[in-house]
Each structure stands twice: as structure tokens, then as C-alpha cells.
Amino acid sequence: MDAQQRRWFLREPSPDAKMLLLAMPYSGCGASMYKAWPLTVGDAEVVPIQHPFRENRMREPHFGTYQDVTKAMLDDIGDLVTARPWAVFGHCGGALPAFETVVQAGERGLPPPHQCFMSSQVAPQDGPWGRFLGLDEDGLRAEIAGLLAAMGAGAAQAEELVDLFIDTMEADVAANRVYWRPAGTVQCPITGIGWDADVEVPHGLMTGWPQWAPYEKVLLSGTHYSFLEAPPSLLQVLADRLTAG
Template identity: 30%
Template sequence: MSPADLVRRPAGQSLWFPRAAGGTPPGADAVPRLVCLPHAGGTPSVYGGWQEELGDGVAVVPVLLPGRGLRLREEPHTALAPLARDLAAALVEQRLAHDYVLFGHSMGALLAYEVACQLRDLGRTEPLHLFVSGSRAPHLYGDRSDHTLPDAELHRLVRDLGGLGADHEVGAAYLARRLPVLRADLHACDTYRWRPRRPLRCPMTAFSADDDPIAPFGHVEAWRAYTTSSFLHRHLTGGHFFLGGGAPRSRLLRELRAELGRVRGATDTGTPASPSSRNRSWTC
């Protein structure tokens, strides 16, 4: 499939980026663009406030996947490969497939990696940086079957992971409405099988958390093999949903601001980032 073929894909792809009133998201001319992908069952709301936190030097572009929000009537994907292809198509169509950074949490991290590979295979540029959060490395997927759990057990799993928020009653009511799309997303993750391919060339930062049973330290560290550029592993406090708030979220945003500043500086000058910030491979 060529990039031209992508542009001719079905209508409605502007809905991928809900901040777009008539096409390109506000601030999308800013560099870099931070394209943010949600966790399983998630919506762009998980990235609420990020634009204000990260400032005007970056355009935060949250992604709305099928089956939720304005796309509620669309069938959610149950396989990751076609979802990655369709999202890559949308990025090309909306002229967002250059000067961009990808951030994904949990399923979103796996999807971000697949989108980066898809765009590379189509001759597009890789992201300026890939941020993966709360996700084991791609080759470690395939050992879970969460999408088959009965409703009560799935509720319990999300609760135990901290996915219901501070008010469990409100969170449980919201989750009950989101179960079909959550199951679809979990099916995509559970049935995903990594296929060997060459590593990406872009820098990568991985985030893990102390109490995350879904993506423990060693499984996040395994992302190191997926880039030939610099790899930073930031280990935070908290559980699987450390993006939700508090100190872990604050630290993550600080790390993002710092790295995006380096990306922006390199883009403005047209030169690679300095060796001191790029040629490292360490964990903290």
C-alpha cells in the first residue's frame, strides 16, 4: 500500500483527532506534535490538561479510537494491525505524519510502536521520539486472555489495577458502559503477536511503575531492544494507572517537558540533539 492509497481511505478520519474543528488540530503547526494514544477502553480525556502542562511549544494531539465518544456508533477494532494501519492513514491524511512524537500508555504504547513501524514501512519519517508507558515490550504480549473474563471479574481486574479512580462507585458505573469497547481493546492486545522487524531509529523513553503487575520493571526494560538510538527508562511510584494524577503524573510530565524541549531545540536548529542527551542508555 502506498501513501497515496492511505489518503483515499474511508471518510470520517478527522474524528481520530477530536480537537480538530475542520481538519488539522489547533496548534498542529507547532513542533513537535505530541500524538497521544489511550489505554484499553480509554478516551482522549486521559490527556486532559496536558496542553496547558506542557506549554505552547508543543501541540498535544490526543487520539480518539473507534467505539467511543463521537465515534460511539463505530465498531471498535478487535485486532491491533488494522487499527495501526487506519491510524497511520489518518495521520497522513491530516498532515500530522512529520515532526511528530508518539506517546502511548499500556495498549496505547503497543499501538504507538505499530504505527511508527507502519509509517516507516510506507516511507514516512519515524517519530522524533517514542514514549511508551505502562506497557511490556511487544514480544512479551500474548500470555493473557483478559477479554474472556466474565463481567464481574473484569470489573475486579480494573478495580485492582486502580482504573476506577478515586470514586469507585462512579468509576464502576462508567466502566459498565464501556465494557464492550474495553473487551474489544483487550482482545486486540491478547491476540497480538509481534513479528520480527528491524528496530526503530528514533530515541525512546519508557515509563514503568513500582506496583504495576501488567508491565513490571523487567518487561518495560525489554523495550530497549526496539531502538538503535538512545533509550531512557524512567521508573516511577504508583500502579498501572499512574497517569491518573498525583506525584507519578507530575514527574512523568516533567520528564516529557524536558525531553520535548530537547526535541524542539534540535528541530529548531535543524541539527541532532547533543551527544550528552542522545547517546545514553540508562535507567533511573
């Protein structure tokens, strides 16, 4: 794997993995947000994707749009990650580049993913949606502090880190605001994951996904940030659908 490919990963996928689960970062965050997740779920190795303009790629410019970052990623690692069964997971803002990966993989004639997991996000034709999209800088700073707390940062540490996250969050939210696709078709099943106490993207809004592919909806107990902790209920949903055999 060359440096151009390696930059998309915090850790390189194992050549022995039966399946890869590409996990996309949440708005404002990098791949390390999946630090509480196990290395494998079912038959799949969890592979957090590292987008530019965050963490070890902070010196790189922001990607601009989800379409652009997906094109760049697939140019570099498309053949690598689709050479075996693969799947995608994304939550809220992270679900959008995850789904765009599915769409563009199909447009390129790459093998379709085994499964697409969309957590707390409306279908592209119903977007953009989310309270974050209407927040000013002060509002986003408050949300970042809450996100950092959910990721395990203490109050003092979270306050210090907000300045490091704000530019990334603002740019990611801008990408979210302009992402839209008309309803179409993708060649993989979609599992929509809603959370019963999620007030950011209520699960009742996730009604547009069946227009794209065979669809199932799963409702889990938790808030908007519960996925960060990799709760057993979420891991079971993923594991039950990630079988390479």
C-alpha cells in the same frame, strides 16, 4: 481538515504547533482519559487520539486489531501528523497501537517520530503480557470500576458507567491478546517508563525494547494508573525529550 480526519481527534491539532505528541488511549477508554494532562509538554502539543468504538465514535465498529486501526489512522491523518516533528506516548494497552504507529509509519516511508514513549508495556516480541488478558467479564468489570475511580469518578457513578465501558474493554483486551511482532528496528529513540508500584506490568519485564532502537529506561514513583494524573515527574521526562529545535 475534513470529517474523515477530524474524527481521530477530540480537538484538532493547532497548525502553529512546533511538535505533536500523539497520546493513545488506554484499553477500554477514549481520548478524554487525558483530560488531566496539559495542552502542551515541552515543545509538543498533546494530541489525544480517538479510536473507534468509544466516546463520540461509539457507533463505529471496533477496529479489530492494532495493526488495522493504525493503518486506518495513518490512511486518514498520516501526512497531517508527520508534516512536523511528532512523538508518541502510550501506557499499557495504549502503548501497543502507539508503537504500531511508529512501525507502520516507517513502512510507509513517513518521517520517523522524534521520540517514542512506552509506559508499562513489554516489547512486542515479549508479549502479550498483562493480568487483564486472563480476566473474565466479572474481572474486567472490577478493573473498569477501579479505572474509573482513578479517573475521578465516585463509587456510584463508576458503577453506572461500567456497562458503557465493558464492551469496549473486552474488544480492546482481545486486540491486546493477539498483538505480537518479532524484534525489528525503528528509526527513533525509545524511552521506557516504568512505575515502582505497578503490579500489572512490573517494570522489570520491559527488557526487550533495546532490540528495537536506542533505549533508555526511566523509573517513576507511582502505580499503574498514576500516569492519568500527569504527575510532574512524568511531564518532566516528556518535556526533557520533546524539543523541536
